[in-house]
Amino acid sequence: MANASAKKTAAQNEKTIKNIQLGMLVASLLSILLRLLFRRNTLTLSFRTLLTSSTYLITFYISRFLTxxxxxxxxxSGDLLSAGDDLSQAGMTEYLFDILYITWGCQVGSAAVGDWVWWSYAVIPLYAGYRGYNLVSPFLLGRPAAAGADDVPPVEPTSKRQEKLRKRNERGDPRVKTQQRK
Incomplete structure (x- = not known):
């Protein structure tokens, strides 16, 4: 018997999978429909058509993997055995969803306004390079991961009462007795 957390994850995953399938259907049909209506010249067999159709394969494989x-x-009997991997988790799953959304936007955008929209697809390798650089640069350049983390001494959190007592002590108020820490 599955616990409540697994049931919640399973329900979220089922909803997410339905949204992926709906997104695939809407983006593909809208892209093809807009090309038929406004950009018939892009339907001829060319390098551009091959690139566009390759993105349909990319979205198909990513959506199948996530599904x-x-x-x-x-x-x-209908009992939940496994909730599947959590599709709302951060990391690679999140990046795959980003690739899906960017691809769908480029497919529909290129059909609606022109092929220059595909330049926004360059965001994917640029972001991957940025993330990779941030992961590797501390090791290559020999600097700490967080710049300036060694310069600032750690600040102990204080309550309002502790702050008030510290200020009284600095003024030399006789009501505050200072104890030395060992």
């Missing part, structure tokens, strides 16, 4: 890892497994 496979996120689909909850159920027994024959």
């Amino acid at each position: 496979n890892v996120g689909t909850p497994k159920r027994s024959a």
Whole structure:
């Protein structure tokens, strides 16, 4: 029997998988429909058409991967055996969703306003390079990961009462007795 957390994850995954399937359908049909209506010249066999159709394959494989890892497994009686991987987790899953959304936007945008929209697809490798540089640069350049982290002494959190007592002590108020720490 699955616990409440697994059931919640399974329900979220099922909703997310339906949204992926709907997004695939809407983006693909809208892109093809807009090309048929406004940009018939882009439907001829060319390098541009091959690139555009390759993005359909990319979105298909990413959506299939997310569907496979996120689909909850159920027994024959309908009991939840496994919730599947959490599709709302950060990391690689999040990046795959970003790639899906950017690709769908480029597909529909290029069909609606022109092929120059595909330049926004360059965001994916640029961001990957940025993340990779931030991961590797501390080791290559020999500097700490957080710049200036060694310069600032750690500040102990204080309550309002502690802050008030510290100010009284600095003024030399006789009501405050100073104790030395050992």
